[in-house]
Amino acid sequence: MNIFDFYKKKEQGHKISMVTCYDYTSAQILDKTAIDCLLVGDSVSMVMHGFKNTLAATVDMMCYHIAAVSRGTSDKFIIGDMPFLSYRQSKSKNMAVVQKLMQAGAHSIKLEGSAGNLEFIQQVTESGIPVMGHIGLTPQLIHQLGGYKVQGKTETSASHLKQEALLLQEAGCFAIVLECVPSLLAKEITESLKIPTIGIGAGPHTNGQVLVLQDLLGLTMNFKPKFVQAFMNGSEQMQQSIARYIQAINQEEFPEHEHCY
Numbered sequence: 001m002n003i004f005d006f007y008k009k010k011e012q013g014h015k016i017s018m019v020t021c022y023d024y025t026s027a028q029i030l031d032k033t034a035i036d037c038l039l040v041g042d043s044v045s046m047v048m049h050g051f052k053n054t055l056a057a058t059v060d061m062m063c064y065h066i067a068a069v070s071r072g073t074s075d076k077f078i079i080g081d082m083p084f085l086s087y088r089q090s091k092s093k094n095m096a097v098v099q100k101l102m103q104a105g106a107h108s109i110k111l112e113g114s115a116g117n118l119e120f121i122q123q124v125t126e127s128g129i130p131v132m133g134h135i136g137l138t139p140q141l142i143h144q145l146g147g148y149k150v151q152g153k154t155e156t157s158a159s160h161l162k163q164e165a166l167l168l169q170e171a172g173c174f175a176i177v178l179e180c181v182p183s184l185l186a187k188e189i190t191e192s193l194k195i196p197t198i199g200i201g202a203g204p205h206t207n208g209q210v211l212v213l214q215d216l217l218g219l220t221m222n223f224k225p226k227f228v229q230a231f232m233n234g235s236e237q238m239q240q241s242i243a244r245y246i247q248a249i250n251q252e253e254f255p256e257h258e259h260c261y
Helices: 003-012 024-031 059-072 091-104 118-126 139-145 155-171 183-192 234-250
Strands: 016-020 037-040 077-081 108-110 131-136 175-179 197-200 208-211
Touching (some): 059 091, 077 091, 091 108, 118 131, 118 155, 131 155, 155 175, 155 183, 183 197
Parallel strands (some): 016 208, 077 108
């Protein structure tokens, strides 16, 4: 998978599949699947480190997890999130962050919003680095947005998102994530763009979908936003497996002769 495959899938009407991935073992498993691309998102700060939002993600944290994912996959396209405020500094500092993420193993970077970012996106793409945009609910602006809320519900907000999408395309983004926007608005934005859209909580009319892997596998406990579908009950299956392990120990069924040296 490369950026031209993203364009081709949109042109041919084939959906793009993307999941988050934060570690070597998960990357090895996903490498054996037909998933199109892996997002090492700043959601790692919540999913893997237990912080309450994505603001805790740092450049070092992102590089650490990107490198782990990169070592676990042979041919999957890896997108690395630029964390909070890492692209709101000087041009040289911003580019230094991009360099670190790419050298850690990313094949492209993703950043949130268009305001104040367009010149930087153009600089990054002109340097030969693919950029994925992200509009709608942008978690790094959670305090400004007043929480995790659907965006684009008013005419003014919807118009702003349409304009943002066009500006990001013009700046050089090869794809755009649409997060938590009304389905019909996502359809309208998708149809207005030459580049593909990837939705999360944006309905079925985008060119692809992305979910957090732990949500998809039913591993996330006490958290299930409306847009998430768990395709297995992972947390329950893990607990049952641990219970069988404990039982096997107590009943002296493990380890058996075959497990001994």
